Amino acid sequence: MFISKMNPIIRSFALFSVCFIFLLGNVFSEESKIVKYDTQTFTENINLKNHFVMFYAPWCSHCQRLYPIWEQLADLLNEEGSRVTIAQVDCTTETVLCAQQDITGYPTLKYFSPDKLEPVKYKDIHFLTHLTMFLNVQMGSSLGTGELEEVENVGVKELTDDNYTDQLSKGNHFVKFYAPWCGHCQKLAPTWEELGKTYVKHKEVTINKVDCTVNKQACRNFGIKSYPTLLWIEKGQQIDKFQGQRNINNFKHYIEEKLIQLNSMADKITTEDVQQPSSPVLSLVASNFKSTVSKGLTFIKFFAPWCGYCKGLAPTWEDLGKKISSYENIIIAKVDCSSNLNKELCSEQEVNGFPTLILYNNGEKVEEYTGLRSLEDLFEFVIKHANKNHDEL
Template identity: 45%
Template sequence: MSRFLVNLLIYSSVVLQVFCHEEGIYTRQYDENNFVDEIAKKHHFVMFYAPWCGHCLRLAPIWEQLAEMLNEDSSNITIAKVDCTTDAQVCSDQDITGYPTLKFFKVGTSDSVRFRGTRDLPTLTDFINEQLRQEDELSAGVVSSQESPLIELNKDNFDAVIEDGNTFIKFYAPWCGHCQKLAPTWLELAKAMELNEKITIAKVDCTEFRDICSTHDVKGYPTLLWFEDGQKNGKYTGDRSLVDLKNYVNRMIGGQVPEKSEPEPTKVTEDKFVTELTAKNFSDEIGIGLTFVEFYSPSCGHCKRLAPTWEQLGKKFQSEKAVKIGKIDCTTSVNRQFCNEQKIEGFPTLFLYKDGQQIGEYNGNRDIEDLSGFVTRHLWHEEL
């Protein structure tokens, strides 16, 4: 009997540890004091559970993973849970008779939809996506049936659309908060480029067409990729404002940059301490000594913030003949392919070269002290 009690206590301890560990990290824990008020604020997907339930224990890490993806301030859905052993009245009101029970609550209505599928992450996200898509269709009304300049890609048309010319594609998930914020801007971008035959603006729902997104190594949402004649030719990592997106498109297709970005020539003359590199002069410029190179995009917010520090770095080493500070704009038609060959996947990327060969990538803080320290350490190594 005593052994049974010990085992029971150990089991209870494990159960409590699992649920206590999960609680309060990403999944919202509701009770009879806040359940009704909270589900009235936005869409909710709620797990009604009992801590001793084996199926609930197996679902717990998946539910937490789902919450980690979706529980952002900008998201229109919240992942939550209710412990039916401590808040029996809430569960009784929801007709909960078994555990776990998963219900989707639509904001603004008293309706709820019970989930009855396989309790794995892909199936759960598909279910959420379906509920949100139905909501979007209802709210869109007649507008959804009208022609849109924004092309929706799927497994049947993806290859055909990207085969010729330039295509700028948003890979997204309907439940992603950042995707929801970008959606109206992306539509405006498509409208702005509608009459330009050199570019197609498109989007892919990665919850519906996972194979497409997996093929193109999409690991987060939204991911914005540029395709040229069927080949991936760039990843946009800059600010997601309409102005910055339009500027990026214009640079990629070799068009005129809008007026807001025209003061750039002045910036070039000011960069007297930083060597402007291109695909044509790159090998010659980095051939001797140490060359610290910034691969950048003019529309990239992080690059803009780095610019004055990079200039300061060039000034700091201007008298050191063995060191050169350079930069290369990866968005120009001359440099795009070269940057791809250098395996540049984001901006800014900072590579250090010695006598024409890459010897390192800088991933530290982008302040003048850390950047200059990185160069100096390699310089001392060269001199020893």
């Protein structure tokens, strides 16, 4: 009644605020196994056993992306007899405690142990396996074998904006894109978890899920417009969309059908003895970038797999590689900027859009190509600089 009498603009803002708080409440669930500490309970318990604590703010998008993984860690390790407690502290309410712990950014993850005078700050990427590896190191491998096996055998893998590109780039994946508030998603959840447990040790497929309220980039890149959306993905590419009845038997039948198709294709290739030619375009990552560009001319395409213009250029770039392959000291290469391995490299090379085409000569950036992207124009550009090098010699 009170809201209905408000100024329309104020009313809209008030409704938005209520919805925003509701969504945050969904992300930071009260029903999870994560132990929630305030200043008093933190002080009382922190020195009693090992703790791995997330200091966060509910409005922080990085915290929201981490939270499902933190919940998984708590589900696996916050059991009776566990040697470590997975906990969280809300720094928007426990301001004094967070100041005492020198929390200057969110999320901050710290490991506390009665055997250590100072907590150890976690600085690695926010993947479940990396978090457990960190705990192993801190606890001197005291995380029990059974606990470790359970961590490694999580049925449904949670994908985020930070890890989905790397996780999906190889192999076969059945992925659920969902929103926590979606009724159909809530109904599907236990069936999807059961499916994950069924295929947890399967070597040919993984069962995954993506929370689209938090991981908007991943969902946008796969064109997700409704929930739940179930996609079959092979080597980072969407192959099919599941359209049948959402029950465990249909899911199993669908997966087995897809794997049979894949194996049939593999058998056909083996039978016909088809030799796949190696690509004339060299794929670079941060670790081999400098050594590759250090000698001769290197023409590099910086791209992202989801980029339409990059897809359009791809066959021409392959043709350029073939055409240049007979020339000495000239390399045609590419860098996938969507990979976590290359994000820092692409930033260093000042890549601000895709595709970006840059020519290097003996390790130095010579020129960013901005001309027409036909095979003839690209070839002429490279040869012009190759001839210039020859003239200078």
